[in-house]
Amino acid sequence: MNRNKSNLKMNRVQKNESETNLTTDAYSLINEDKPPDIKYAKENSWVAGVQMFASFLLAGFGMVAASLLLDYVQHWDVFKKVSEVYILVPALLGLKGNLEMTLASRLSTHAHLGHLDTNLYSLVVGNLCLIQCQAVLVGFLAAMAAVAMGWIPEGNFDIHHALLLCASSVLTASSASFVLGLIMIGVIVVSKKININPDNIATPIAASLGDLTTLALLSWIASLLYKSIGTSVILPSIIIIVGASLVPVSGYIAWKNKFTQQALDEGWVPVVSAMVISSAGGLILDHTVSVYKGIAVYQLVINGIGGNMVAVHASRLSTSLHTGQKENNVISNTTKLLLLMVIPGQLIFIYTIGYLRAGHTSTTPMFILIYMSAALLQVFLLLTISHYMIVWMWKMGMDPDNSAIPYLTALGDLLGTALLGIAFSILYAIGDKDSDLGD
Incomplete structure (x- = not known):
């Protein structure tokens, strides 16, 4: 009996130690594919500075381009007649930006650990499914926030506007995540091939491309859906249903993938x-x-x-x-x-x-x-x-x-x-x- 108690105590201690040491817990499965003696070269500060500064400039001008695009599309009918779209823009861009930058940070780490060379297919599938699941739910969340903030002050709920916002947000988030996910994987793979540290460039590129791409898609999709507003709710409803069905499917695939299980949880x-x-x-x-x-x-x-x-x-x-x-x-x-x-x-x-x-x-x-x-x-x-x-x-x-x-x-x-x-x-x-x- 005492031996069993001591064994249980030892197991609990080992469990606690593993929970506080990510290297031997969450990444134990990931690191099994890592060559045992990888050496990481000391990075030249000036080279790193040039890489980071160039990516900051690119991100900044991408931000300026997104601002100019918003200045242009604000005159479209959908922005004039469905004012909640304005509320949706910063919420969706902010939430999507966080998803893309965490993806870039995560993939940069995998690149340094050598996983892009040994497990590229698994990384691509797992991360695309992960951000698809996250993006669709984030799209719903942003749309609901926009509907609530537009409805509460005026006290006038319009079901057609709500469906338009939800369908536009979900389809935009899903499409942008797929496209940007592929682009970020390409950027990180190429940067490693040409000896550029992806940590220096990936997150600013994700931020700049994310804002511009998401805003362009949102404006275009919302404008197309606006043409059916008041006449039919079928198309927006189909988009919402398909988006909702993607969540459990993509979430299950991400959960079964050793590279994305922890990210889905945290x-x-x-x-x-x-x-x-x-x-x-x-x-x-x-x-x-x-x-x-x-x-x-x-x-x-x-x-x-x-x-x-x-x-x-x-x-x-x-x-x-x-x-x-x-x-x-x-x-x-x-x-x-x-x-x-x-x-x-x-x-x-x-x-x-x-x-x-x-x-x-x-x-x-x-x-x-x-x-x-x-x-x-x-x-x-x-x-x-x-x-x-x-x-x-x-x-x-x-x-x-x-x-x-x-x-x-x-x-x-x-x-x-x-x-x-x-x-x-x-x-x-x-x-x-x-x-x-x-x-």
Whole structure:
């Protein structure tokens, strides 16, 4: 009897140790295919910096392109007659962006572990099914939020509008996830072939392509479905039913796949929590926009760049933990590089905004100084939080590739919006309040 008790106690201890050590638990099956003596070459800081900065620029211009596209499609009939589509845009883009960036981070880690060379087919099938399951549910969630936010203030529920929003969101999320998933796999495979670190480029590319592709598909699909609104509910209903049937099928395949089982289990709470955190940032933005007319366009820039930088940092740190690298200091070479990139990156987009006459604020030296201070503080806080959050997740037995990025990008939105509001308040208080700044 005592021997049985001691055996049970030993089993519990071993179980607890395995739960707190992700290397010997969740990735034990994955790492069985890993060659035993892989060596990871020390990365040149300047090469890494060039790769990251180029990807940030690409992501930034992708964000600008998405903004210009929204400016164009807002004049379409569906946007004019179904105002809830406007509510759907930021919710769907934010949620989908988190899914694509976590996919990029996860695949980058697999690339470093050598799994793309030995298990490419299994990785492709598992991850495409995983993001299909996540995307359809996220599409439903975003559509329901848009319907509720459009219905509650006016008290007028329109079933045709609700079906249009739900069908458009589900079909957009499903299609975009499939296309972008294939693109991200291609980007990471090619980057490894030509000796580019996918951690440096994958998440910003996912963010830039994700926004542009998702917005284009949403606008096109919603416009097509709008033509049937009021005459038939059959087509939207079929799309919703087919989308709903994809969830259990794709979810089952992802659950049976050793590369995606943990991601399917851990990926839901961060995405939903991120939506709540971002909503708090939205409340701050709603207040500041009413006071300072020039803040909206800079909010996109500061949040976009901050989110991309912390996503790269999270992806690289997660990979270093998975591959057993020891350089995990708070102020690491990566942290210094990312902070150094804030100034040239922000300057490029500030002057791009001025050149396109897209903003309402004059770029005075005082504005640049205070705006840059806010941007640097935002990125520094995000990188610091990122370090402690990812290390904590690792110690708790969670995979940071699946959980960290949604929290961090949402915090980036919240911090960026709050700090930008403070920056504009300071500018107003010290007298840098020309006619463009909200007088």
